[in-house]
Amino acid sequence: MFRTRPTTRREAGRVATVADPQREEVRRWIDEARRIVVLTGAGISTDSGIPDFRGPQGVWTRNPAAEKAANLQTFLSDPEARRASWRYRLEAPTRSAKPNAGHRALVVLQRRGKLDTLITQNVDGLHQRAGSRKLVELHGNIGRVKCSREDTLVERWEAPAGEVPRCAHCGAPLRPDVVWFEEMLPEHAVAAAEDAVRRCDVLLVVGTSAEVYPAAALPVHAQRSGAIVVEINPNTTALSAAADHVLRGAAGVVLPALVAALD
Ligand code: NAD
Numbered sequence: 001m002f003r004t005r006p007t008t009r010r011e012a013g014r015v016a017t018v019a020d021p022q023r024e025e026v027r028r029w030i031d032e033a034r035r036i037v038v039l040t041g042a043g044i045s046t047d048s049g050i051p052d053f054r055g056p057q058g059v060w061t062r063n064p065a066a067e068k069a070a071n072l073q074t075f076l077s078d079p080e081a082r083r084a085s086w087r088y089r090l091e092a093p094t095r096s097a098k099p100n101a102g103h104r105a106l107v108v109l110q111r112r113g114k115l116d117t118l119i120t121q122n123v124d125g126l127h128q129r130a131g132s133r134k135l136v137e138l139h140g141n142i143g144r145v146k147c148s149r150e151d152t153l154v155e156r157w158e159a160p161a162g163e164v165p166r167c168a169h170c171g172a173p174l175r176p177d178v179v180w181f182e183e184m185l186p187e188h189a190v191a192a193a194e195d196a197v198r199r200c201d202v203l204l205v206v207g208t209s210a211e212v213y214p215a216a217a218l219p220v221h222a223q224r225s226g227a228i229v230v231e232i233n234p235n236t237t238a239l240s241a242a243a244d245h246v247l248r249g250a251a252g253v254v255l256p257a258l259v260a261a262l263d
Contacts (some may be wrong), residue, residue: 026230026245027261029202030114037200038106039218040127040251041195041232042205047100047252049093050124054209055235059087071181074232075173076148082164082173089176094123094142099130102206103252105259107131112262117196121208121215136192137148138185138215144177153177190214197222207251210239219243 004054030036042052053060053067068074074081107130109115118135120127123142127135145154145165149172157174159165165174179185193215197203203222210216219229219239232254233245240246247254 006246010111021260023247026247026260027258028231029228030204031262033114033201035116035200036109036114036202036204037117037119037196037202037222037227038109038115038206039197039208039215040106040118040122040206041208041210041215042122044102045097045100045122045124045126045250046207047102047250048097048124048126048127050074050097051093052207052209054211068220072148072175072183075175075180079164083162085175086164089142092142094125097124097126099126100252102255103127103130103132105126105144108259110134114262116200117192119196119215119218121212123176135195136189138179138189138193140176140178140186141178142178145174146177148175185214193218195228198225198226200225203229204228204232205229205239205243206255208237208239210237 038040043055044048046052046055052058055061069081069084075085076219102128106118106127107117110118110132116134118127118132120135120137121139123137123139125141125143145157146152147154147167147170149170150167152169154167154174157165157168166172167174198221200222205219209216210219216238219242223229223242223244228244229239229242230245230247231237231239232247232249232251234248234250
């Protein structure tokens with residue numbers, strides 16, 4: 001699709017720092033692309049003060065037990081896990097966090113007609129608050145609440161302080177509208193994401209450990225359809241070796257620099 005696309009695996013996975021001349025090559029791909037798709041993960045929001053899960057300072061890296069508790073069965077069977085989940089929802093930095101330079105750079109890319117679809121694994125709502133459109137939320141949004149039995153979204157609820165609110169219709173505990181382990185992703189979101197990556201020229205993969213499926217398979221779908229995959233992440237991930245290009249650095253630095261350098 002692009003003359004400059006790496007043609008051998010040996011060329012793939014080249015690592016560039018922000019100052020590296022290879023960044024110029026990525027900038028050119030972005031400049032020439034007709035349809036760019038971006039996949040973001042928790043790393044784009046760390047500069048907004050929301051810790052990721054699996055980065056060096058991640059919530060689960062520091063507390064592996066928290067990862068094991070992130071499922072519906074634990075939520076339903078363990079009252080303390082339910083209270084902890086609601087405490088997290090109410091106290092998490094997502095409530096006060098603001099979009100950072102990385103989120104804003106993607107808005108600029110979209111307004112310039114370069115960015116087609118923005119796919120996110122994040123549940124923090126910061127892309128919407130930054131002003132991004134055509135957004136696919138793969139893992140839900142912690143700002144929404146739903147019934148844990150009926151799956152219906154709930155707008156209003158009441159609960160005594162410290163208690164977990166319950167569904168007014170069936171009495172089941174209410175839960176955040178996010179995807180936990182062993183749960184299905186929203187079908188329409190997966191279909192939209194797969195369709196977008198199959199039709200793009202360039203897929204930018206920003207701030208994800210690329211360990212959570214099916215999101216982690218999206219770069220593979222993109223490459224099979226002829227797209228160039230560029231990873232933006234300060235750390236090595238499960239994707240790094242397969243990516244066509246790697247820009248090592250924080251999203252809040254690399255993305256604004258790339259967008260500013262476009263013609
Ligand atoms: P992850 O925690 O598994 O990985 C985060 C990745 O971001 C790591 O590879 C890390 O090196 C990288 N990173 C850290 N700081 C960065 C920065 N400034 N710029 C670029 N990259 C940076 O996160 P994931 O891959 O998104 O998947 C885990 C799951 O965690 C998802 O389901 C997501 O819903 C959930 N999650 C979401 C949030 C949020 O909404 N902000 C926060 C934590 C976890």
